[in-house]
Amino acid sequence: MTVDTMRIGFIPLVDAAALIIAVDKGFAAEEGLAIELMREVSWSNVRDKLNIGLFDAAHLLAPLAIASTLGIGHVKVPLLAPFMLGLNGNAITVCPALYDALVLAANGGLDDPKVSAQALGRVVTERRRRGDEPLTFGMTFPFSTHNYQIRFWMAAGGVDPDEDVRLVVLPPPYMVDSLASHQVDGFCVGAPWNSVAVKLGIGRIIHFGCDIVARAPEKVLAVRAAWATNRASALERLLRALHRATDFINDSAREDEVVALLAAPNRVDVAPEIIRGTLSGQMQMALDGSSRVCADYILIGRDGGARPEPAHAAWLYAQMVRWNQAALSPDLLAAAKACFRPDLYDAALGGATSAKLPRKLLDSVGGFTGPLFDPDDMAGYVRALSVHDR
Amino acid sequence: MHEDSRFTAGKAHALLLRDPALKIVIVDENPVRAAILADGLREAGYIDVTWIEETASLLARIYSLDPDVILIDLENPSRDVLAQMFQVSRAVKRPIAMFVDQSDAAAIEAAVDAGVSAYIVDGLKKERIEGILDLCISRFNAFARLKDELERAQTALSERKVIDRAKGIVMKLKNISEADAYAMLRKTAMNENKKIAEVAQSVVTAAELLK
Numbered sequence: 178m179t180v181d182t183m184r185i186g187f188i189p190l191v192d193a194a195a196l197i198i199a200v201d202k203g204f205a206a207e208e209g210l211a212i213e214l215m216r217e218v219s220w221s222n223v224r225d226k227l228n229i230g231l232f233d234a235a236h237l238l239a240p241l242a243i244a245s246t247l248g249i250g251h252v253k254v255p256l257l258a259p260f261m262l263g264l265n266g267n268a269i270t271v272c273p274a275l276y277d278a279l280v281l282a283a284n285g286g287l288d289d290p291k292v293s294a295q296a297l298g299r300v301v302t303e304r305r306r307r308g309d310e311p312l313t314f315g316m317t318f319p320f321s322t323h324n325y326q327i328r329f330w331m332a333a334g335g336v337d338p339d340e341d342v343r344l345v346v347l348p349p350p351y352m353v354d355s356l357a358s359h360q361v362d363g364f365c366v367g368a369p370w371n372s373v374a375v376k377l378g379i380g381r382i383i384h385f386g387c388d389i390v391a392r393a394p395e396k397v398l399a400v401r402a403a404w405a406t407n408r409a410s411a412l413e414r415l416l417r418a419l420h421r422a423t424d425f426i427n428d429s430a431r432e433d434e435v436v437a438l439l440a441a442p443n444r445v446d447v448a449p450e451i452i453r454g455t456l457s458g459q460m461q462m463a464l465d466g467s468s469r470v471c472a473d474y475i476l477i478g479r480d481g482g483a484r485p486e487p488a489h490a491a492w493l494y495a496q497m498v499r500w501n502q503a504a505l506s507p508d509l510l511a512a513a514k515a516c517f518r519p520d521l522y523d524a525a526l527g528g529a530t531s532a533k534l535p536r537k538l539l540d541s542v543g544g545f546t547g548p549l550f551d552p553d554d555m556a557g558y559v560r561a562l563s564v565h566d567r
Numbered sequence: 568m569h570e571d572s573r574f575t576a577g578k579a580h581a582l583l584l585r586d587p588a589l590k591i592v593i594v595d596e597n598p599v600r601a602a603i604l605a606d607g608l609r610e611a612g613y614i615d616v617t618w619i620e621e622t623a624s625l626l627a628r629i630y631s632l633d634p635d636v637i638l639i640d641l642e643n644p645s646r647d648v649l650a651q652m653f654q655v656s657r658a659v660k661r662p663i664a665m666f667v668d669q670s671d672a673a674a675i676e677a678a679v680d681a682g683v684s685a686y687i688v689d690g691l692k693k694e695r696i697e698g699i700l701d702l703c704i705s706r707f708n709a710f711a712r713l714k715d716e717l718e719r720a721q722t723a724l725s726e727r728k729v730i731d732r733a734k735g736i737v738m739k740l741k742n743i744s745e746a747d748a749y750a751m752l753r754k755t756a757m758n759e760n761k762k763i764a765e766v767a768q769s770v771v772t773a774a775e776l777l778k
Contacts, residue, residue: 219641220650226679229676231679349644355623360623485759
């Protein structure tokens with residue numbers, strides 16, 4: 178077997194785990210791949226370096242792979258996603274003052290996102306009546322599940338994210354500082370930043386991402402479409418190495434080793450206990466001690482999560498349409514769906530990995546409110562979710 | 568990136584086509600590189616150049632400055648903040664597009680390689696700012712070379728210092744000449760397949776321990 182070299186870009190986040198383990202445990206090497214993992218500081222960089230060929234593949238926000246394919250917001254470069262590196266993994270955190278205001282405005286327990294969203298709607302209305310500045314929220318990128326999750330939640334409470342509040346992009350490492358200095362009142366971000374805010378006593382986690390959307394297509398392995406054709410064999414071996422890595426990550430007997438590898442300075446570089454908490458979905462929600470365990474907090478290759486489902490791509494495209502990032506057209510929908518490639522995944526892994534799970538579960542995204550998502554009636558879905566009809 | 572003829576040509580081009588009215592913002596956490604870049608732009612005739620070092624409230628600052636061109640270094644995580652400017656939204660005063668479009672594969676590659684990214688206000692004629700990116704790329708490359716040289720010089724300097732200290736220690740302990748002390752360090756380095764500076768560092772560390 179010849180050795181194929183590749184450069185793969187990643188952002189130091191827990192959902193880069195499959196790539197890190199595939200390389201650092203030697204699964205990639207056993208497939209004849211010499212992979213150099215390249216740490217990056219922004220999604221814009223990862224996208225650009227993948228687009229121009231400095232990277233062979235990348236850990237990428239799933240919606241960003243679709244945006245690049247459709248040519249929205251930037252240069253049009255067709256990308257393919259043959260492997261889901263992670264589902265879920267985000268959370269919404271708010272500052273103590275906003276939390277208290279939500280408690281006062283809530284009709285019921287705030288752990289129900291319907292209740293918290295309606296409470297947010299009341300807080301926003303009350304602030305407007307008093308002539309206060311609108312609330313400000315941070316998220317990580319315009320084409321990200323963070324953006325779509327926090328918008329989904331706000332809209333359920335009748336809050337228009339573009340009109341009633343300020344929603345701004347913040348690099349994750351700056352989220353906590355911005356909350357501490359009151360530049361934002363809350364944010365939606367991945368691990369470890371929600372936990373960091375909680376530990377400092379400046380934020381409370383009010384929802385895990387999976388409370389908003391049960392199976393959110395979070396990060397993909399992205400490659401250029403042309404590259405996938407030219408390096409078909411190398412890609413197939415990469416997918417096998419990633420698959421082995423996800424099995425390793427989900428083997429509880431390997432937890433200590435996985436945590437140690439991910440925590441390394443040249444990898445995710447955060448405290449091991451935070452990585453352990455993230456992977457097991459066990460997180461402290463507030464400084465006063467209440468903590469929560471949720472098995473679905475983050476899914477790395479578990480429960481059929483590694484297979485890219487075109488229905489998920491369609492859902493992400495629907496969010497782009499809903500929030501005026503993309504026009505609604507059958508061609509764009511088809512192109513978005515074609516960006517996710519379960520066929521490449523199945524071919525590499527023999528199709529045996531997720532066949533046991535019901536198709537309905539695999540296709541579903543599972544929003545906490547609103548109509549059931551139907552990729553074949555996108556116009557109806559988007560219309561039914563209109564904020565202004567509430 | 569290679570100093571190929573394209574950039575040399577671009578530099579000359581910039582001098583011919585300078586457009587003093589353009590408002591340029593540089594977002595860079597490195598003050599030296601920002602200064603090198605700002606100087607270069609001013610020399611080329613661009614008068615209105617502002618440097619933003621602080622990345623808190625970056626978008627608000629950019630909106631208040633209302634620039635035609637934004638230059639940002641690729642090592643700055645705030646690059647993602649700029650992505651928001653492309654979004655069609657009420658908060659945005661006017662849409663901004665990235666300078667390098669589909670036809671500019673070579674330009675984007677050169678820019679990424681040099682570590683800089685450029686954004687312009689939508690609708691601005693490309694010819695008016697062509698020279699700016701070329702100038703940026705060459706200044707970023709010049710800065711990288713400078714930094715590289717400086718690092719090498721610093722390494723050489725600190726290596727010489729540690730070798731001098733080790734020589735002194737060996738001379739004192741063994742009561743031998745400077746030339747002999749150096750010969751000893753060199754021989755040990757050769758035998759152990761190490762650099763003299765590494766052996767010297769071990770001697771210094773050991774001496775500190777045994778003080």
